[in-house]
Amino acid sequence: MTANDSYEVTKFSKVRRLPARGTYDKGQIDGILKEGLTCHVAFVADGRPVCIPMIYAVLEDKLYVHGSIASRLLKSMKAGVEVCVTVTLVDGLVLARSGFHHSMNYRSVSAFGVAEPVTDSVEKERVLGAVVEHIIPGRNAQLRQATDAELQSTSLLSLKLEEVSAKVRTGGPRDDEEDYKLPIWAGVLPLSTAVTGQPIADARLPVGVNIPPHVTHYSR
Amino acid sequence: MTANDSYEVTKFSKVRRLPARGTYDKGQIDGILKEGLTCHVAFVADGRPVCIPMIYAVLEDKLYVHGSIASRLLKSMKAGVEVCVTVTLVDGLVLARSGFHHSMNYRSVSAFGVAEPVTDSVEKERVLGAVVEHIIPGRNAQLRQATDAELQSTSLLSLKLEEVSAKVRTGGPRDDEEDYKLPIWAGVLPLSTAVTGQPIADARLPVGVNIPPHVTHYSR
Numbered sequence: 424m425t426a427n428d429s430y431e432v433t434k435f436s437k438v439r440r441l442p443a444r445g446t447y448d449k450g451q452i453d454g455i456l457k458e459g460l461t462c463h464v465a466f467v468a469d470g471r472p473v474c475i476p477m478i479y480a481v482l483e484d485k486l487y488v489h490g491s492i493a494s495r496l497l498k499s500m501k502a503g504v505e506v507c508v509t510v511t512l513v514d515g516l517v518l519a520r521s522g523f524h525h526s527m528n529y530r531s532v533s534a535f536g537v538a539e540p541v542t543d544s545v546e547k548e549r550v551l552g553a554v555v556e557h558i559i560p561g562r563n564a565q566l567r568q569a570t571d572a573e574l575q576s577t578s579l580l581s582l583k584l585e586e587v588s589a590k591v592r593t594g595g596p597r598d599d600e601e602d603y604k605l606p607i608w609a610g611v612l613p614l615s616t617a618v619t620g621q622p623i624a625d626a627r628l629p630v631g632v633n634i635p636p637h638v639t640h641y642s643r
Numbered sequence: 644m645t646a647n648d649s650y651e652v653t654k655f656s657k658v659r660r661l662p663a664r665g666t667y668d669k670g671q672i673d674g675i676l677k678e679g680l681t682c683h684v685a686f687v688a689d690g691r692p693v694c695i696p697m698i699y700a701v702l703e704d705k706l707y708v709h710g711s712i713a714s715r716l717l718k719s720m721k722a723g724v725e726v727c728v729t730v731t732l733v734d735g736l737v738l739a740r741s742g743f744h745h746s747m748n749y750r751s752v753s754a755f756g757v758a759e760p761v762t763d764s765v766e767k768e769r770v771l772g773a774v775v776e777h778i779i780p781g782r783n784a785q786l787r788q789a790t791d792a793e794l795q796s797t798s799l800l801s802l803k804l805e806e807v808s809a810k811v812r813t814g815g816p817r818d819d820e821e822d823y824k825l826p827i828w829a830g831v832l833p834l835s836t837a838v839t840g841q842p843i844a845d846a847r848l849p850v851g852v853n854i855p856p857h858v859t860h861y862s863r
Contacts, residue, residue, distance in 0.1 A: 435691060440710075460834075461747070463729060465685035465694035471655060472692055474685035476731040476751050490660075509683060511696040513836065518858065522775045522786050523793040527681070531696050555742045565827055566742050573743040595845050603847045607785055608854050612861055613840030614680075616733065620833030625815045627823045634828050638738065641832055 435507075435535045436588040444590045452589050455530045456481045458643060459510035460558065460616060464488055464538075466506045479508070480550065480557035485581045486534055487541065487550045503537040508582060516612040519596035520605045526592060528611060534587045538580040547574045550581075561637030616643055655727075655755045656808040664810045672809050675750045676701045678863060679730035680778065680836060684708055684758075686726045699728070700770065700777035705801045706754055707761065707770045723757040728802060736832040739816035740825045746812060748831060754807045758800040767794045770801075781857030836863050 429447045430436065438445025446452070462479045465472055477488045486508060510532045517526040541547055548569055555563040596609050622638050649667045650656065658665025666672070682699045685692055697708045706728060730752045737746040761767055768789055775783040816829050842858050 435688075435693070460733060461731060461749075463683035463685075463694050463696075463731070465683075465692040465727070467687055467690070467692050468655075470687070471725055471755065472685040472687050472727045473655070473755075474683050474694055474727040474729040474753060476683075476729060476749065478747065505691055507685070507692045507694040509694040509696060511681060511683070513680060516779060516861075518779065518782065520787060521793070522771050522783065522789055523797065525775055525778070527698065527778075529681075529696065533694060535691065535693075551742050555745055558745070558747075559736055559738065559832075562738065563742065567740060567822060567825060567827070569742055573741070577743065595843065602787060604849060605787060606849060606852050607787070608852050608858065609845040609848060610854075610858075611843040612779075612838060612858060613843070614836055615839045616834055617837045617839050618832060619835045619837050623815065623831040623833070625818075625829040628829060629824060629826060632826050632828050634830075638828065638830075638832055641736075 430585065430587040432588070433535075433586050436533070436586045438588050438590055444592055446589045446591060447587070451591070452532050452587055453481070455512060455532045455589055456486065456510055458512055460643065462488065462508050462510045464506050464508050466504050478554055478558065479510070480553040481584070482550060482553050484584050486584055487554065488538065488580050488582070489551070489554050490578050490580065503539040505536070506538045506582060507533055507535050509533045513614055514593070515614050517596050518609050518612065520598045520602040520607045520609050524596055524598050526596070528592050528594070530589065530591045532587065532589045534582055534584055536582050536586055538582045541579040541581050544571065544574050547577065547579055550579050551577060559637055559641060561635070565635065618642065650805065650807045652808070653755075653806050656753070656806045658808050658810055664812055666809045666811060667807070671811070672752050672807055673701070675732060675752045675809055676706065676730055678732055680863065682708065682728050682730045684726050684728050686724050698774055698778065699730070700773040701804070702770060702773050704804050706804055707774065708758065708800050708802070709771070709774050710798045710800065723759040724800075725756070726758045726802060727753055727755050729753045733834055734813070735834050737816050738829055738832065740818045740822040740827045740829050744816055744818050746816070748812050748814070750809065750811045752807065752809045754802055754804055756802050756806055758802045761799040761801050764791065764794050767797065767799055770799050771797060779857055779861060781855070785855065838862065
């Protein structure tokens with residue numbers, strides 16, 4: 424597990440529960456991080472765990488989370504803050520013959536480490552562009568440029584991807600052998616994050632501004 | 644904020660970042676918890692934060708998370724473990740004229756407190772049924788009953804809903820006044836967790852077992 428294409432397994436990143444579902448493969452982990460939209464960031468404040476949903480992006484070997492200079496996370500840190508960042512994709516409900524064997528198909532990544540503030544303006548602008556592109560590819564180039572004041576009041580944390588693992592479940596239900604004869608429908612219901620309505624144009628759009636392909640053709 | 648229909652605001656549950664988005668209203672919080680499918684549970688292990696996606700259900704004034712007796716969370720606890728449980732619903736991408744004002748419409752709930760193991764078999768069976776119903780209403784009554792061995796090997800944690808807050812963002816982009824004239828499409832792209840494919844029947848279904856309405860009519 425120390426080959427270049429896998430993350431090293433540590434005490435924290437090691438998948439303990441159902442280890443067969445665990446993977447440390449960089450390609451698979453990068454794919455999950457690309458597909459995810461939000462992450463949950465856990466940190467410790469006054470000795471207590473806190474878990475906050477945040478927007479993120481990955482550039483090279485770092486995961487960046489996007490917060491505010493006023494947030495609890497950023498206020499509590501000086502040089503850096505120990506975090507666990509988790510991205511979870513739900514792929515489907517696994518409906519078995521017993522409650523016990525019900526499950527979900529999912530892919531989740533957890534990255535552990537010390538998140539550090541990004542302070543350089545040039546770097547901030549590059550990362551914020553990547554965050555927009557992560558959320559909706561094709562959009563960043565169409566926006567007006569960030570101002571110095573915006574860059575200053577935006578806080579970013581970077582986490583080097585070193586201690587990382589993923590858990591993945593795929594496939595149908597695994598029932599007890601004697602349950603397969605029961606007259607209970609079983610299988611998988613595919614779910615995911617999807618566009619569930621027409622785009623709602625802002626009321627103050629100037630006349631003649633058409634909806635761009637990066638919005639009409641959006642999917643994750 | 645101490646009325647019966649709101650949770651008390653504490654140092655931890657208080658929404659600091661953009662407090663106008665915060666709410667402590669029990670009805671709104673219960674609605675978010677009902678609609679969510681998975682939660683992220685943060686806890687502290689060996690002084691480090693850990694964040695794990697889990698399945699949950701709410702019954703009366705408690706949130707139950709469903710783990711395994713082998714999981715790190717349950718191994719690390721004796722009488723109880725301090726947790727922060729967060730449920731996040733993404734409702735849409737908010738596309739502004741500048742990167743800075745891009746946002747998401749979302750609803751998230753965080754509940755803080757000490758999670759305790761559920762050990763009573765009768766209670767476990769009731770909660771596990773509620774977990775199945777939370778995930779797919781109408782299904783639990785159609786399943787075979789849980790066995791004693793299954794109940795014993797399933798671990799559940801309960802967290803009393805006392806220190807709870809929600810954050811909610813709705814509506815379109817709020818751009819800088821001078822940006823409204825720019826020829827950039829802006830608005831909201833609605834997103835949610837949705838069924839994204841036909842149900843996939845298990846290969847070993849007996850002949851004549853039809854797909855039930857709780858599967859064909861599923862939505863969140």
